Amino acid sequence: MLRYLTKRLMLLVGIVFVISVGSFYLIHLLPGNPATVILGFGATPEAKAILYRQLGLSKPIYLQYFVWLGNILHGNLGVSFISQTKVSSVVRSALPIDAEIIILSQIMAFAAAIPTAMRSARKPDGIVDRVLGATSFTLLSIPPYILIVVLVLFISIKLGVSGTGPSAYVSLGTDWITNLESLSLPAFTLATVSFVVYYRVLRSDLIATLQEEFITMARSKGISQRRIMWRHAFRPSAVALLGAASVNIGGLLAAGFVVQYLLQIPGLGYTLILAINESDFLVVQGIVLTVSVLVVAINFFFDFVINMVDPRISRE
Amino acid sequence: MSSFSLEEAALMVERPEKSEPLGLFFWICVFWIGLNVFGAIFANILPIQNPLNENFNAINVGPGLHHLFGTDDLGRDIFSRIVYGSRVSITVGMGAILIGFGVGAPLGMLAAYRRGRFDSYLTTIMYVLLAFPAIIATIAVLSFWTPRSLFKIIVVIGIASIPLVYRVIRTATLSVATKDYVIAAKVQGATDRRILMKELLPNIAPIAVSFFLIGVATVITLEGALAFLGLSVNPPTPSWGNMINEARTVLTQNVWLAFFPSLALCLFLIALNFIGDRIRSHFDVTEVKL
Numbered sequence: 001m002l003r004y005l006t007k008r009l010m011l012l013v014g015i016v017f018v019i020s021v022g023s024f025y026l027i028h029l030l031p032g033n034p035a036t037v038i039l040g041f042g043a044t045p046e047a048k049a050i051l052y053r054q055l056g057l058s059k060p061i062y063l064q065y066f067v068w069l070g071n072i073l074h075g076n077l078g079v080s081f082i083s084q085t086k087v088s089s090v091v092r093s094a095l096p097i098d099a100e101i102i103i104l105s106q107i108m109a110f111a112a113a114i115p116t117a118m119r120s121a122r123k124p125d126g127i128v129d130r131v132l133g134a135t136s137f138t139l140l141s142i143p144p145y146i147l148i149v150v151l152v153l154f155i156s157i158k159l160g161v162s163g164t165g166p167s168a169y170v171s172l173g174t175d176w177i178t179n180l181e182s183l184s185l186p187a188f189t190l191a192t193v194s195f196v197v198y199y200r201v202l203r204s205d206l207i208a209t210l211q212e213e214f215i216t217m218a219r220s221k222g223i224s225q226r227r228i229m230w231r232h233a234f235r236p237s238a239v240a241l242l243g244a245a246s247v248n249i250g251g252l253l254a255a256g257f258v259v260q261y262l263l264q265i266p267g268l269g270y271t272l273i274l275a276i277n278e279s280d281f282l283v284v285q286g287i288v289l290t291v292s293v294l295v296v297a298i299n300f301f302f303d304f305v306i307n308m309v310d311p312r313i314s315r316e
Numbered sequence: 317m318s319s320f321s322l323e324e325a326a327l328m329v330e331r332p333e334k335s336e337p338l339g340l341f342f343w344i345c346v347f348w349i350g351l352n353v354f355g356a357i358f359a360n361i362l363p364i365q366n367p368l369n370e371n372f373n374a375i376n377v378g379p380g381l382h383h384l385f386g387t388d389d390l391g392r393d394i395f396s397r398i399v400y401g402s403r404v405s406i407t408v409g410m411g412a413i414l415i416g417f418g419v420g421a422p423l424g425m426l427a428a429y430r431r432g433r434f435d436s437y438l439t440t441i442m443y444v445l446l447a448f449p450a451i452i453a454t455i456a457v458l459s460f461w462t463p464r465s466l467f468k469i470i471v472v473i474g475i476a477s478i479p480l481v482y483r484v485i486r487t488a489t490l491s492v493a494t495k496d497y498v499i500a501a502k503v504q505g506a507t508d509r510r511i512l513m514k515e516l517l518p519n520i521a522p523i524a525v526s527f528f529l530i531g532v533a534t535v536i537t538l539e540g541a542l543a544f545l546g547l548s549v550n551p552p553t554p555s556w557g558n559m560i561n562e563a564r565t566v567l568t569q570n571v572w573l574a575f576f577p578s579l580a581l582c583l584f585l586i587a588l589n590f591i592g593d594r595i596r597s598h599f600d601v602t603e604v605k606l
Binding site for chain 2: 011014015018019022023026027029030031137138140141142143144145146149150152153157250251253254255257258261262272273276277281284285288291292295296299
């Protein structure tokens with residue numbers, strides 16, 4: 001266990017290192033002198049001096065990395081040269097919105113996937129299983145950016161449900177009911193994307209588990225179908241579900257970007273695209289770095305939890 | 317059961333279980349993909365309108381005889397824009413996955429065949445790269461690496477797909493590398509090259525083809541998302557993603573503008589995913605564990 005954990009921690013450090021080098025190097029992908037591109041030609045010498053200090057631009061490139069890394073580790077992601085606000089506070093105000101959308105969507109996805117997968121697994125190749133299978137297969141091929149357009153078209157425009165359309169976002173602190181209304185379509189879209197994955201993973205895992213001998217044993221003891229499903233079959237399969245959820249998180253964040261962009265919800269995604277269009281590169285860099293580290297950290301955490309639940313994994 | 321003779325029973329044991337038939341829908345999907353690829357290749361020879369031609373006398377016209385799928389807010393023919401738009405999606409999808417397979421597949425096969433230190437180092441490196449959220453990395457690189465072009469998009473997504481391809485091919489190769497016929501070939505003194513090409517490659521081909529098709533579908537979805545965010549090829553060049561993006565501002569005036577490219581994209585993805593899925597189950601390779 002301890003050996004497993006140290007191995008994973010070392011990998012985590014390696015991954016974060018690669019992410020930091022990658023994010024750092026982004027600035028140097030810009031054509032020409034980074035300072036001129038970031039600030040524009042009419043920049044004041046003061047602004048240039050700040051940027052040079054932030055990025056260590058006058059030093060050789062490997063030293064620049066350490067200057068930059070030192071700033072990052074002190075929580076200093078730089079200053080947006082368009083809004084003049086700290087990148088760290090931009091990220092801090094946008095991140096909770098992404099978190100809220102994802103948490104809402106995951107609740108919906110699990111609530112839909114667990115009962116349907118159980119129903120399918122009880123009679124594989126039965127009518128219910130076939131219908132659900134075909135539905136999930138079709139949903140798999142509908143990207144979130146099409147789903148959200150369809151939802152907005154029918155629910156916000158055709159049915160005229162207020163508070164769900166573009167730029168209807170209200171923050172959680174202002175009014176939680178309108179906030180939930182404005183996030184309902186994004187959360188539903190992400191929930192659909194996740195549902196497909198969870199349904200398919202859980203269904204096939206449950207079918208495999210239900211063929212195990214301990215299920216036959218439980219059946220022969222006369223334990224009710226319901227209890228067998230939840231206590232005997234679902235519990236081991238939950239590990240696979242947790243794994244799927246962990247792998248899913250990066251894709252979910254990206255799907256969230258698209259949805260926020262359409263509805264102008266000021267989460268990380270919308271902020272990121274605005275920053276890209278305004279060439280506000282330090283904001284882009286800050287968001288990319290935060291999101292990547294977050295995804296890796298969440299994956300690591302889930303890995304740890306899965307390992308705690310199912311110790312067989314760490315022996316591999 | 318009792319009516320079988322001994323010979324028959326022996327035959328049944330030896331012959332592998334009959335695999336699932338491909339079915340009619342499979343061939344419909346193959347035809348659909350073929351039709352799209354044909355349209356993409358011969359778009360400028362086919363008798364369709366110029367996708368960039370703006371006709372201000374026919375703005376936001378619904379589907380009809382003159383314009384099969386109608387026109388957009390600049391009077392451009394939606395049908396021909398979809399046919400031309402398929403070029404971007406198909407080129408990016410194929411190109412990126414070809415890069416992924418070109419690098420990832422040989423490395424994966426070699427690592428699984430050689431094992432040892434080479435395998436463990438390479439797998440660790442790929443694992444680190446895999447942990448990097450690929451979509452976010454792609455958005456990041458494309459937003460900095462300006463000006464954007466089709467070539468850059470293909471390269472970025474292609475590189476991002478290498479570790480995924482590596483993992484799938486390595487796992488598939490591992491499952492056949494210890495089979496008796498491989499050992500037999502080794503004992504007979506076959507060269508590594510021969511074993512890799514003649515023994516291993518044909519046996520992992522179904523998985524590779526299946527994953528290739530599903531990979532193309534995934535990349536096309538990703539390109540669509542990038543185009544939707546305005547990070548793919550620049551307008552006025554049509555692509556399915558940027559057509560949907562342009563349609564979102566006129567959603568209330570012209571529904572067809574969003575409908576047809578979305579439909580084209582979804583049908584193409586369903587066909588690709590279905591073919592990929594069917595090939596995998598047809599060759600019954602589900603027991604391969606990741």
